[in-house]
Amino acid sequence: MSEPLPIEVTILGCGTSTGVPVLGCTCAVCTSDDPRNKRTRVSCLVEVSGKRILIDTPPDLRGQALREGFKTVDAILFTHAHADHVHGIDDTRLFNYNNGYREIPAFASPETAENLLARFGYAFGLSSYPGSPKLHMTGVQESFTVGGVKIEPVPVPHGPAGTVYGFRIGDFAYITDCNDVPAEAIEKLRGLEALVLDCLRQEPHPTHLHLERSVELARLIGARRTVFTHISHDLGYADGPKLLPEGMEFAYDGLRIEIE
Numbered sequence: 001m002s003e004p005l006p007i008e009v010t011i012l013g014c015g016t017s018t019g020v021p022v023l024g025c026t027c028a029v030c031t032s033d034d035p036r037n038k039r040t041r042v043s044c045l046v047e048v049s050g051k052r053i054l055i056d057t058p059p060d061l062r063g064q065a066l067r068e069g070f071k072t073v074d075a076i077l078f079t080h081a082h083a084d085h086v087h088g089i090d091d092t093r094l095f096n097y098n099n100g101y102r103e104i105p106a107f108a109s110p111e112t113a114e115n116l117l118a119r120f121g122y123a124f125g126l127s128s129y130p131g132s133p134k135l136h137m138t139g140v141q142e143s144f145t146v147g148g149v150k151i152e153p154v155p156v157p158h159g160p161a162g163t164v165y166g167f168r169i170g171d172f173a174y175i176t177d178c179n180d181v182p183a184e185a186i187e188k189l190r191g192l193e194a195l196v197l198d199c200l201r202q203e204p205h206p207t208h209l210h211l212e213r214s215v216e217l218a219r220l221i222g223a224r225r226t227v228f229t230h231i232s233h234d235l236g237y238a239d240g241p242k243l244l245p246e247g248m249e250f251a252y253d254g255l256r257i258e259i260e
Contacts, residue, residue, distance in 0.1 A: 014251035015039025036252035061088030110139035159207035192223035199228035
């Protein structure tokens with residue numbers, strides 16, 4: 001059995017598609033002075049074995065990279081093709097500028113790969129566009145490696161919106177934008193040190209997990225630490241200790257999770 005990999009995870013963004021504050025909203029969370037309630041669109045950076053792996057390219061990617069101070073990535077994983085997860089794809093060209101114009105490998109489900117190639121072909125070398133990103137897409141269905149690091153896709157349902165990929169890397173897993181985690185996926189997630197899991201709001205939603213179900217699934221998965229993401233303005237960061245069991249917490253932008 002291989003030794004566990006030391007992993008450092010940075011939550012780049014933990015907000016839902018509107019971001020938080022929501023434009024024009026005057027609720028308690030949107031007007032809060034707590035910086036942990038300022039949530040950009042959801043994404044994550046995983047640093048493992050000297051590699052920097054980005055999960056999704058949201059519209060807020062440039063600001064997230066500036067805030068966290070990283071200039072390059074070694075690979076990009078796409079969970080699915082919704083706008084709040086991919087519309088920052090143009091900002092990946094700065095990573096190309098900073099890595100000597102080397103192509104960056106990208107991975108997604110075959111369906112997501114086809115969608116992104118159709119919409120952003122210029123970013124994947126399918127058309128000529130000066131200054132465009134240089135990415136190389138690979139559609140994957142089974143586990144794959146990035147610089148020797150094994151990554152396992154974990155398909156989960158996004159309700160009527162289709163299927164989304166979560167990803168397991170060592171003893172860490174990232175599962176966003178789902179309304180369930182089926183038994184087959186739970187089996188792939190056994191033995192985690194840390195899990196990042198979807199949790200939109202308190203009330204049920206057709207395409208996302210809500211608080212009660214997120215907690216229930218987190219208990220079934222059994223990670224030592226669970227951090228909830230893709231959070232709307234329905235949940236304030238300070239409410240976490242009152243609403244969540246021990247070992248579970250709400251994410252905030254810039255949160256770091258270290259797995260030794």
